[in-house]
Amino acid sequence: MGRKRTPRAGALLQTSCLPLLLLLPLFIAVTPEGATVEVRVQVLDINDHAPAFPRPHGALRVPENTPSGSRFPLEPAFDADGGALGTQGYLDPERYFAIDAATGVIRLNRGLDYELRKVHELVVQARDRALHPEVSTAFVTIQVRDYNDNQPTMTIIFLSEDGSPRVSEGAQPGQFVARISVSDPDYGEYANVNVSLEGGEGKFALTTKDSIIYLICVDQMLDREERDAYSLRVTATDAGTPPLRAESAFVLRVTDVNDNPPLFDTQEYEQSVPEVVYPGSFVLQVTARDKDQGPNGEVRYSLLHTQETHSHWFAIDAATGIITTASALDYEVDPQPQLTVLATDRGTPPLSSTALVRVALQDVNDNEPLFESSFYNVSLKEDTLPGTCFLQVSECARPWPALGQGRTSSHFCWVRGLAGLWREP
Template sequence: MFGFQRRELGTPRLLLWLLLLEFWEVGSGQLHYSVLEEAKHGTFVGRIAQDLGLELEELVPRLFRVASKTHGDLLEVNLQNGILFVNSRIDREELCGQSEKCSIHLEVIVDRPLQVFHVDVAVKDINDNPPVFSLREQRLRIAESKQLDSRFPLEGASDADIEENALLTYRLSQNEYFSLDSSTNSKQIKRLSLILKKSLDREKTPELNLLLTATDGGKPELTGSVQLLVQVLDVNDNDPEFDQSEYKVSLMENAAKEALVIKLNATDRDEGVNGEVTYSLMSVKPSGRSLFTLDQNNGEVRVNGTLDYEENKFYKIEVQATDKGTPPMAGHCTVWVEILDTNDNVPEVTVTSLSLPIREDTQPSTVIALISVSDRDSGVNGQVTCSLTPQVPFKLVSTFKNYYSLVLDSALDRETVPAYELVVTARDRGSPSLWATASVSVEVADVNDNAPAFPQPEYTVFVKENNPPGCHIFTVSARDADAQENALVSYSLVDRRVGDRALSSYVSVHAESGKVYALQPLDHEELELLQFQVSARDAGVPPLGSNVTLQVFVLDENDNAPALLATRAGNAGGTVSELLPRSVGAGHVVAKVRAVDADSGYNAWLSYELQPAAGGSRGLFRVGLYTGEISTTRVLDEADSPRHRLLVLVKDHGEPALTATATVLVSLVESGQAPKASSRALVGSASPEAALVGVNVYLIIAICVVSSLLVLTLLLYTALRCSAMPIEGACAPCKPTLECSSAVGSWSHSQQRRHRVCSGEGPPKTDLMAFSPSLPPGPNKEEEGERQEAGSSYRGQVSFLQISPIRKCM
């Protein structure tokens, strides 16, 4: 079924076409074939699979297919043998009109891997269109007085084919009066004319019927003909004559309707009505009869429509001048109208090959897009220059005439400008200038060039001890200026050891929310300060990170009851027996209760109370409020009971207060029976009162001096902290609280235990204000002395005021 369907031409030209049909070449990435128009279905065009280097077995698996934007059904490929053949009728004149070059562009596409090949199939013209005259017959009126060699223009034929197939020759039927002249004018266009060879005689031959035949140059030749009816007229033997046989006129394409093109003038040497001339349009080529009008009386040619230089640059107007004689005579001329270009077309801008989005680390000089401009005008009106929006990190680089590259000119930063709206302006050089714009949206893609950042490098957090396990104590938050996964922050602990334990056994941090949790109850007596770092790291490649330091102060709660010290004269259970001579006077120290509290500050401040007891001891003894010394209140007499059971309640100042009870059994004896030692206490023996008072005085003076220095120092420190950022808590926002004792107006921090502060970096930081105890005035001098002894019993207590926010996990 493949191969040419040959016509019976019998000429060497057909063999040449057959050779061209099977000829192909590879050039500039394309296959070139040729095929004659009107070839029948199945006509062989070329072995396309073989020429593309493809195996026949892989055509179907690789989805071999042929596509054409406009003529996809004209050619087809047989997938069994890889031959390109004619699928439907190909008419070159329908495809390309009068264009000399005519081809069908095919795109051959195969998959796995994807490949695209370009194939051009040239459509060769065959002589399938005969010459055609616009009229079936042409009528000529010729006066019998016409001179020999007179010329009479004829309208020629047209042929839809090209080249030799459209090369026309003419012949006139045999006659004795006329011959045919076919000459070529300055525009290389043939002009047909009848030439009078023999004088006419109307009485002898009033009418001639001639046949004009046009033959093209194809093989085989095709012909067309028209009847020429020549009517011989009498008497009026002078026809109108124009000043010139051809006129040349230039006209702007924006000429208004009714604008004058040319005023023609034809004269007739006859007199009277034989010399009166009227004008008429014979033809306007190409297809422009409606674009011009001709005044039949004065010969003025005017514009009647819209002229467009881009559509037609020249018009040929054939004008006939006819007199009013009987019969009328006619003269002819040709007006060549050249259309001049005006700047009436705006430039066109096309943006292709966009490489978007563009990474913010793209190097300068990288090509972002290709831009082409065009203008349908000619000359300076079609010369176009391009410009770009100012103040952007891009520039236009001219690569070829009317072709530009959009190039990155400087570094990008997505965090500063995430996207650019570029405007490309194309402006021609006409007057006035016309311009057009095209918008290009350039999105900047993020790269991981910003590490997560915390609002401040360090936070101070206060948490009360005995918190529940898993308590939320603080939330860290870091912001990353990048986008998407580059800004996705995760949190982790910077692991280290706290003493002999890992940090992860104390606290944890939620990787996504940044919430910090205490994994176990914290004990102020064990750990006062926990200092550690939390790391924030983004999800970029490579990841970036930063650290923040958290100082967690564990605040004391009243969770330890007072503990009585082991006795010398009693037992560890808090019971002691004492012998008291009846001869002692008022104020005699019987015993001294000693106790300690593991808490600190106000929670460790102890007071002593004598509980009411049964028997006759009511009002006989009293206990120092802060010293724990049990002494007599009056002189003993014989009526007093020989045995007394005293209950001493030891109470701290916490909320709620915790207590312990000591029992003292006092036996009254005669003076000779009393032991030489003056008294025995629960914790060791009591010192002589004079020595104790002297030591207390020195201790109080030392405390006051140290507290004054600390007050001055911490006032300066507090003023500096007030100008800094507020410290964030963890559980819930709250205002800084001032903790003080209603009894003594201070926090007291016992030195009876070691201060243990766990920190990974540097010394611990505290916000403390120290001042000397402010004790309320006592009822008498004895209580004042007890208070002074209380300072000694605390063994150098330092009072402080907590001024930072306190957070408690509920």
């Protein structure tokens, strides 16, 4: 750097670049004898430098649970120009972040969500304040770090015909009851979900092949008559710290199958009835109970009719089991008719059982004596002595005992005559 004196003009000429100094002192000789004079030259800055970042690319890792307002320092841009020309400005197009233009500090402007967006590309600009500003750009990649902020999701589909939580009591071990699908919006180890099953008294088990789809299956034979409902709880737990979980509790109903026949209170009934009663008279009521449910447990009654047992003398109400007389009874024909009652449920296929009813008829005097013959003809000698037996009459043989536990006493008399005879053998 140097200055030459121009004898005629007396001007100073710049022969090399000047540093940016506010004041440059110069010493100039003005006489042959070497006298000098000091000249101070003020150097004025011009905007000849653009702002520059230390690195064109920067990176930050920010946890997704970082609260809004958190601050992250950014290496500031440098401008070789001085004064107001060195002021920096920054630009964040997406406004997730706010940047202090003076300090270069990045501030989180709103909450982050790793599941919504994993990476944010932040464009940072530095510009000076000249009339025609110089601009430089840097890129900051902000990687959002996952946090276990999402609990597992669980969907249960029951495999019954109507999609309700129920299982047939006839289901065999290994038969599937419900399908469970699980997922976790988090990533990495946070997305690993374990599913467990509680309750059910050991009657049910949980199985899976891929830890995504789980199946509830029957593990032991069921009996609705023993227990008709089980409380189950399914829990899905992720591998986060602390772990998050989702739970679903439900009652699994055991539906009936027709595996029990109706059973009578007793296998034999006995009843005593007068032989002379009106049709429709009450005899007795039988009762059968079925442990099954619904139509499988509804009992209907009927009589098994046979000619030998004279069951046609009686009728039974199909719903109540009340037995009544259907026609006239006859002790002399059958003193103890027997009925076979059939109880049948309404299952498919139906099940049934039988009971025996013995009806003892009480005899009444409803039959007049009968002679073996309706006409007798006897010839007597006129000198027959009084007291001579000339004829013996008797009742006809009957296939039933007479009234009075087998007594065969009868009364004989003349229909027309002067004398009468009483005989009691």
